[in-house]
Each structure stands twice: as C-alpha cells, then as structure tokens.
Amino acid sequence: EIVLTQSPGTLSLSPGERATLSCRASQSVSRSYLAWYQQKPGQAPRLLIYSASSRVAGTPDRFSGSGSGTEFTLTISRLEPEDFAVYYCQKYGSSPYTFGQGTKLEIK
Amino acid sequence: EVQLVESGGGLVQPGGSLRLSCAASGFTLSNYDIHWVRQVAGKGLEWLSTITTADDSYYAGSVKGRFIISRENAKNSFYLHMNSLTAGDTAVYYCAAGAVGNFPPGFWGQGTLVTVSS
Numbered sequence: 001e002i003v004l005t006q007s008p009g010t011l012s013l014s015p016g017e018r019a020t021l022s023c024r025a026s027q028s029v030s031r032s033y034l035a036w037y038q039q040k041p042g043q044a045p046r047l048l049i050y051s052a053s054s055r056v057a058g059t060p061d062r063f064s065g066s067g068s069g070t071e072f073t074l075t076i077s078r079l080e081p082e083d084f085a086v087y088y089c090q091k092y093g094s095s096p097y098t099f100g101q102g103t104k105l106e107i108k
Numbered sequence: 109e110v111q112l113v114e115s116g117g118g119l120v121q122p123g124g125s126l127r128l129s130c131a132a133s134g135f136t137l138s139n140y141d142i143h144w145v146r147q148v149a150g151k152g153l154e155w156l157s158t159i160t161t162a163d164d165s166y167y168a169g170s171v172k173g174r175f176i177i178s179r180e181n182a183k184n185s186f187y188l189h190m191n192s193l194t195a196g197d198t199a200v201y202y203c204a205a206g207a208v209g210n211f212p213p214g215f216w217g218q219g220t221l222v223t224v225s226s
Contacts, residue, residue: 035212037153044202044216045145045153056214088153092212095166097143097155 002027002091004100012108019076021103023089028069033093036065036074039102040085049074050092081107110134110215114203117220120193124224128188130203130217138181141206143213144188146199146222154199157188161208193224 003026013019023034032052037045047056049065052072062077076083084107089100116128128144144156157177159165165177171190179186186203200221204213 031210033210033212039153044204044219046216047212047214050212050214086152090153090155090212092206093210095158096168097158097166097212099145099153099155102152 001096002029002098004089004091004098006087006089006100006103008103009101010104010106012106013079014108015079015081017079019074019079019083019105021074021076021087021105023067023072023074023100025070025072025091029072029091030093032068033091034065034067034072035090035092036063037088037090038083038085039088045088076105079105112203112205112215112217114201114217114220117201117222119223119225121226122194122224124193125189125191126193126222128190128201128203128220128222130186130188132184132186132205132215135205135215137179137184137186137205139208140215141208141211141213142177142179142186143204143206144175144177145202145204145213146197147202147219148199156201159186190222193222195224198222198224 007022034052036049039045053065111133141160159177174192176189200219203217205215206213
C-alpha cells in the first residue's frame with residue numbers, strides 16, 4: 001500500500017509569495033496518477049490538478065503541478081488571499097486511493 | 109448544473125447501521141467511478157470506498173467487511189451501507205464522482221455528518 005507524506009504540515013506565507021507544497025510517495029505512483037485538492041473550512045474538497053500536472057478547467061494558472069515516480073510538487077506562483085486553505089494530494093487509478101495528510105497554507 | 113446531493117446522515121448508536129445516499133444531477137452517473145471519502149472533525153481526508161463503472165468495488169481496510177458501496181444507475185444514485193458502526197466512524201462523509209478513464213473525483217457532494225454515539 002502506497003503511503004503519501006505531505007510536507008510541510010503548515011506553511012505560513014504572505015499574499016504575493018510563492019508556495020511550494022510537497023507530496024512524497026512510499027512507492028512509485030503508477031502513470032503519475034496523482035491529484036491535488038484544495039479544501040476550505042466547511043467546504044468539500046475541490047480538485048485542482050490531476051495526472052500530476054494537468055489543471056482542471058477553472059483552476060487558475062498560478063497553480064501548477066509537477067513530478068513523477070515518488071516525488072510530486074504543487075506550486076502556487078503568487079498567492080492570492082483565496083488560496084489560503086488546506087491542500088491534499090491523492091493517489092488514484094487503483095485501490096487504495098490514498099490521501100496525504102494535508103498541508104495547511106496559512107497567512108503569515 | 110452538475111450536483112451531488114447526499115442524504116442519510118445523522119445520529120446512530122454504536123453497533124448500529126446507516127445508509128448514506130448520493131443523488132447526481134446534471135450528469136449521468138453510469139459514466140463515472142463513484143467514491144466515498146470521510147473526514148473526522150479537524151482531521152484529514154480518508155478514502156473509504158470506490159465502485160467503478162464496471163461494478164468493481166474496493167474498500168479501505170478500516171471499513172472492509174462493514175461497509176458496502178452500491179450504485180443504482182437507473183436512479184442516478186449511489187449508496188454507502190454502513191454496519192457495525194463505532195465512535196471512530198463519526199465523521200463528515202462525502203460522495204464524489206470521477207469520470208471513467210482513470211480520472212480522480214472531480215465532483216463532490218456537500219458532505220453529510222454521521223455521529224455514532226449512545
């Protein structure tokens with residue numbers, strides 16, 4: 001079973017700064033079936049990125065995903081106030097569809 | 109408008125059962141893999157179960173043997189039957205759908221709270 005470990009647990013940044021979130025897998029993720037979600041308090045998760053680097057329609061282009069194998073990164077180029085939230089990575093395509101434990105992006 | 113609407117959450121006693129429902133509108137569920145995910149208050153997301161368009165079902169170890177996922181394409185709905193519930197199952201439960209062809213869930217319900225307590 002693949003375990004996803006996200007780092008850091010909390011990231012404190014200011015609007016306009018660049019955010020780099022990491023997701024490390026215990027084994028190689030097949031076909032880069034790695035997704036990123038954003039979740040705000042009281043809301044359901046929102047899919048941002050799939051296949052490690054493909055943006056979902058409606059995801060702002062300041063969000064970008066990269067990586068393959070066991071190392072994946074979500075980058076937010078210039079933080080907007082609405083970007084402060086919790087971000088999760090997920091491995092999909094085969095069971096178990098594991099989530100990482102999340103990274104909280106908070107305003108500094 | 110594409111929407112998933114959950115129902116069936118509530119208070120249940122330990123050892124009890126509950127059935128969650130998720131109704132889709134604005135898209136045809138038969139073309140989507142279906143997922144259930146839960147979130148304990150203040151904690152992260154936990155994948156629970158998936159049923160594919162081919163009716164293959166998968167479960168997390170924490171619920172295998174207790175929970176059953178099913179779909180009813182004719183009603184554009186799907187379900188999570190939960191048995192032998194414990195306090196550890198108290199959480200917000202989300203239904204979600206992902207397009208066939210190995211896409212992650214892009215459509216999510218609003219979540220329904222299940223509380224297991226005496």
